[in-house]
Amino acid sequence: MSGPNGMLYGGDEIGALVFDPGHHSLRVGYAQEDTPKADIPAVIGVGPATHIPDAEEKVPDGNVTQTATKKDELRYYIDVTELHVPRPGMEVQTYMKDGQIDNWDLFEKMLDYCYSKVIRSPSEHHPALFTEAVWTTRPAREKLAELLFEKYQAPAFFLVKNAVLAAFANGKSTALVVDAGASQTSAVPVIDGYALVSAAVRSQIGGDHLVTQAKNMLNNMHIQMVPIYSIQSKEVIRERERARYTLKTLPAGLTQSWQQYMLKRQYEDFVHCVAQVSEVAYDDRTAASVPGLHYEFPGGYHQDFGPERFKLTECLFEQSLGAPHLVCAAAGACDADARAALWGAVVACGGGACAAGWLERLAKELAGRAPSAHRLKTHAPPAPNERRFAAWIGGSILASIGSFQQMWISSQEYDEGGKGQLERKCP
Amino acid sequence: MADILDILDIEQPGASEITRDSIIHGDKVKKKYVTAKAVRRPEGMHREVFALLYNDNKDLPPLLPTDTGKAYKQTKAKLGMRKVRKWVWAPFTNPARKDNAVFYHWKRASDEAKEYPFAQFNKQVSIPSYSESEYNQYLKSEDWSQAETDHLMDLCQRFDLRFIVIHDRWDKAAFRDRSVEDLKERYYNICSILSKVKTNPWSNTVTMVNGEKRVYHYDAEHERKRKEQLKRLFDRTQEQIDEEQMLLAELKKIEARKRERERKTQDLQKLISRADSGNSVANTQANVTNEGVTMPSNTVSNIVRRHDRKLHKKKLTTQQRLVRVETVSVEWSGIKFPEARGTGVWLRSQRMKLPPGVGQRKTKAIEQELRLMNIDIAPTPTEAICKHFNELRSDLALALDLKNALASCEFELQALRHQYEALNPGKTLSIPPSICNLNVDGEAKPIGEIIDVVGSPTALNTTI
Numbered sequence: 001m002s003g004p005n006g007m008l009y010g011g012d013e014i015g016a017l018v019f020d021p022g023h024h025s026l027r028v029g030y031a032q033e034d035t036p037k038a039d040i041p042a043v044i045g046v047g048p049a050t051h052i053p054d055a056e057e058k059v060p061d062g063n064v065t066q067t068a069t070k071k072d073e074l075r076y077y078i079d080v081t082e083l084h085v086p087r088p089g090m091e092v093q094t095y096m097k098d099g100q101i102d103n104w105d106l107f108e109k110m111l112d113y114c115y116s117k118v119i120r121s122p123s124e125h126h127p128a129l130f131t132e133a134v135w136t137t138r139p140a141r142e143k144l145a146e147l148l149f150e151k152y153q154a155p156a157f158f159l160v161k162n163a164v165l166a167a168f169a170n171g172k173s174t175a176l177v178v179d180a181g182a183s184q185t186s187a188v189p190v191i192d193g194y195a196l197v198s199a200a201v202r203s204q205i206g207g208d209h210l211v212t213q214a215k216n217m218l219n220n221m222h223i224q225m226v227p228i229y230s231i232q233s234k235e236v237i238r239e240r241e242r243a244r245y246t247l248k249t250l251p252a253g254l255t256q257s258w259q260q261y262m263l264k265r266q267y268e269d270f271v272h273c274v275a276q277v278s279e280v281a282y283d284d285r286t287a288a289s290v291p292g293l294h295y296e297f298p299g300g301y302h303q304d305f306g307p308e309r310f311k312l313t314e315c316l317f318e319q320s321l322g323a324p325h326l327v328c329a330a331a332g333a334c335d336a337d338a339r340a341a342l343w344g345a346v347v348a349c350g351g352g353a354c355a356a357g358w359l360e361r362l363a364k365e366l367a368g369r370a371p372s373a374h375r376l377k378t379h380a381p382p383a384p385n386e387r388r389f390a391a392w393i394g395g396s397i398l399a400s401i402g403s404f405q406q407m408w409i410s411s412q413e414y415d416e417g418g419k420g421q422l423e424r425k426c427p
Numbered sequence: 428m429a430d431i432l433d434i435l436d437i438e439q440p441g442a443s444e445i446t447r448d449s450i451i452h453g454d455k456v457k458k459k460y461v462t463a464k465a466v467r468r469p470e471g472m473h474r475e476v477f478a479l480l481y482n483d484n485k486d487l488p489p490l491l492p493t494d495t496g497k498a499y500k501q502t503k504a505k506l507g508m509r510k511v512r513k514w515v516w517a518p519f520t521n522p523a524r525k526d527n528a529v530f531y532h533w534k535r536a537s538d539e540a541k542e543y544p545f546a547q548f549n550k551q552v553s554i555p556s557y558s559e560s561e562y563n564q565y566l567k568s569e570d571w572s573q574a575e576t577d578h579l580m581d582l583c584q585r586f587d588l589r590f591i592v593i594h595d596r597w598d599k600a601a602f603r604d605r606s607v608e609d610l611k612e613r614y615y616n617i618c619s620i621l622s623k624v625k626t627n628p629w630s631n632t633v634t635m636v637n638g639e640k641r642v643y644h645y646d647a648e649h650e651r652k653r654k655e656q657l658k659r660l661f662d663r664t665q666e667q668i669d670e671e672q673m674l675l676a677e678l679k680k681i682e683a684r685k686r687e688r689e690r691k692t693q694d695l696q697k698l699i700s701r702a703d704s705g706n707s708v709a710n711t712q713a714n715v716t717n718e719g720v721t722m723p724s725n726t727v728s729n730i731v732r733r734h735d736r737k738l739h740k741k742k743l744t745t746q747q748r749l750v751r752v753e754t755v756s757v758e759w760s761g762i763k764f765p766e767a768r769g770t771g772v773w774l775r776s777q778r779m780k781l782p783p784g785v786g787q788r789k790t791k792a793i794e795q796e797l798r799l800m801n802i803d804i805a806p807t808p809t810e811a812i813c814k815h816f817n818e819l820r821s822d823l824a825l826a827l828d829l830k831n832a833l834a835s836c837e838f839e840l841q842a843l844r845h846q847y848e849a850l851n852p853g854k855t856l857s858i859p860p861s862i863c864n865l866n867v868d869g870e871a872k873p874i875g876e877i878i879d880v881v882g883s884p885t886a887l888n889t890t891i
Binding site for chain 1: 521523524526527528529530531532533543544545546547548549585586589591592594595596607654657658660661662663668
């Protein structure tokens with residue numbers, strides 16, 4: 001913290017936790033660490049408590065948060081080890097909606113899980129820093145503060161816009177942050193650590209849209225995505241041969257929502273492995289010249305994917321909805337004096353930005369659109385998980401800075417001022 | 428060091444360094460190792476034999492070789508020579524916080540409790556404040572209500588005068604939308620009014636210069652104009668930018684051409700005016716030379732005007748410039764030898780060095796002429812020789828230039844004559860003999876006479 005010569009350096013860790021809720025997953029971990037402790041899918045399986053797991057699918061008891069005793073009580077299944085087990089009557093629900101926390105009861109279950117199974121430490125020992133989307137409404141913010149202070153007895157709480165944190169993670173206080181998330185893509189200008197709310201723009205094109213596109217594409221190619229949980233065994237076959245596998249006997253009454261969720265994970269994997277963004281707008285000839293990529297489906301069917309890989313991702317760069325357009329719109333909505341600085345620091349983050357070639361394509365498209373008077377520079381951390389967790393990492397940095405420790409809303413302050421001060425203290 | 432101390436039998440002060448042993452054995456006093464008075468080696472006994480009998484601790488030598496070295500033992504890495512200091516998870520309060528909230532952090536157990544070090548970074552911008560009555564008395568504005576002004580000052584405080592952010596967070600529901608410039612104008616207005624009224628300079632907009640208050644003045648109109656221009660600059664379409672680029676490139680080309688032309692005319696002007704000044708010396712031979720050089724341009728342009736209007740445009744302009752030349756008087760060309768040298772001692776031969784402006788080709792030509800005249804290229808540099816030699820070479824340079832100019836004029840004249848004859852078949856252009864003959868004349872004349880033109884013929888002649 002302080003050197004022998006009286007100089008101050010480094011940060012000051014006070015055992016704070018950083019929570020970064022997103023549509024795809026919730027990231028949670030200690031401040032001052034470089035990656036979150038856990039990356040938990042942002043969905044919760046809700047099933048009847050009456051179901052007793054079979055011996056073979058029994059997992060260490062630890063991952064079940066609520067041990068229900070009464071017959072009509074519900075049981076909540078959180079995190080992949082619990083969630084990915086086929087259980088009759090288990091519905092998959094999400095607590096997120098439009099970038100904000102919507103279902104507070106479910107979110108509470110998630111927080112319970114975080115504290116008891118991930119952090120394994122009582123919540124009253126750790127100040128909590130939460131990230132939020134730029135457009136989070138005031139009631140949602142206040143509700144979160146209320147939950148943390150009143151239910152979890154957090155000693156301190158703070159809320160920061162995720163765009164600001166992503167900028168911090170890239171070492172910038174002024175940046176134009178492009179966040180390619182699961183449910184949407186957004187571009188938010190950040191000036192001196194403050195997000196410009198009125199200039200933020202977003203579109204509904206995100207990772208989920210890409211997954212839908214992949215699904216349609218595979219349907220059109222007549223490739224069947226067999227759910228991996230339903231497969232007992234499969235045979236080794238030659239490329240493009242018909243898949244031969246035997247099916248498992250599954251418990252009856254698997255819900256539609258759970259099956260959908262599981263399939264979505266498989267499509268996500270397909271997209272993650274196969275999809276690539278071409279450097280320039282899609283062109284049949286150049287796409288065909290790139291060697292194909294091999295992918296084996298859970299059923300055993302496998303084949304090479306060539307130009308389809310590039311065609312798939314073109315939807316992310318649509319004329320009026322893609323990231324380049326958002327960046328231009330956001331920059332255009334800012335004050336003229338701020339634009340030069342923003343164009344000089346375009347920061348890309350989010351899971352969508354991990355797709356191969358995504359950043360290069362963005363840089364290229366922006367070079368064509370940005371006013372020539374500005375120096376354009378596009379930044380993104382080189383490692384994909386640093387891109388995915390940019391907001392969390394920014395929060396981790398922020399919460400461990402010594403001079404930040406005066407910013408927390410402490411429980412004393414909350415008791416005196418109530419949740420009304422949230423707007424003032426967390427800009 | 429310790430060895431020397433031992434030899435000199437000086438008591439060593441207590442070891443300041445902490446060694447591994449001192450940590451392990453704690454406070455146990457290190458046994459002082461006292462050596463008994465060494466037994467003297469008897470005369471004639473070999474050192475090695477004596478060492479077997481008497482070693483330091485006076486033990487008998489071992490019968491079997493023993494392993495006391497560190498052969499099997501790894502030497503432990505020494506990571507610093509200090510004791511490990513303990514860390515504790517300790518509560519602290521931050522003076523930068525108003526609520527005395529207690530957080531915990533790791534700190535050294537040995538560090539005494541002092542103020543939270545990061546509190547020193549808690550810097551705040553001072554924003555002027557005003558009371559209700561002050562507002563009513565001084566700050567009333569038709570455009571701004573008090574509530575709106577209060578809101579502005581509140582945002583200024585919260586966002587530390589980051590007006591772009593303030594504009595972004597402006598309560599657009601309660602108040603009408605205002606531009607960044609409006610907000611700044613109002614804020615700085617309030618600052619300047621309050622700084623006049625109040626005595627203590629609280630604000631960062633007031634600076635004291637020579638004991639006099641200076642208030643930052645915000646020129647909103649200018650800022651608005653500037654921003655408008657900036658916006659226009661950014662909002663240009665690609666076509667506009669391309670067009671601008673194209674025009675700029677064109678401009679560059681035009682200017683380059685213009686410079687080239689000017690350089691050419693200047694060269695000619697120099698030559699002609701040199702000849703003119705020779706004319707004013709009023710030498711008979713000079714008259715001939717003068718006529719020889721200026722006449723062609725005159726006649727040529729006349730001919731051009733009379734007979735050939737389709738002549739190349741560029742050529743025409745040069746010709747016209749030539750006509751105009753006569754009225755312009757330019758300093759003579761030739762070689763200018765720099766007068767002032769650097770301080771200190773220097774060789775006089777330095778004065779005969781051609782200045783760096785003279786090109787290689789010209790230098791060669793001058794040397795050639797000198798050889799023709801049987802003059803040493805590097806004569807003994809007496810005062811007089813230096814002066815005259817320089818003058819001579821300067822004149823030679825001029826003569827060469829004139830010769831070249833004459834040759835080019837002659838060539839042009841011939842070319843024009845051919846052109847004329849081609850355009851008007853059957854006719855021949857009669858060129859006045861004064862022009863044609865000149866060439867022959869000039870060649871026939873002894874060089875000395877041409878050089879005479881410059882002046883001081885006697886001096887030259889004597890030198891040579």
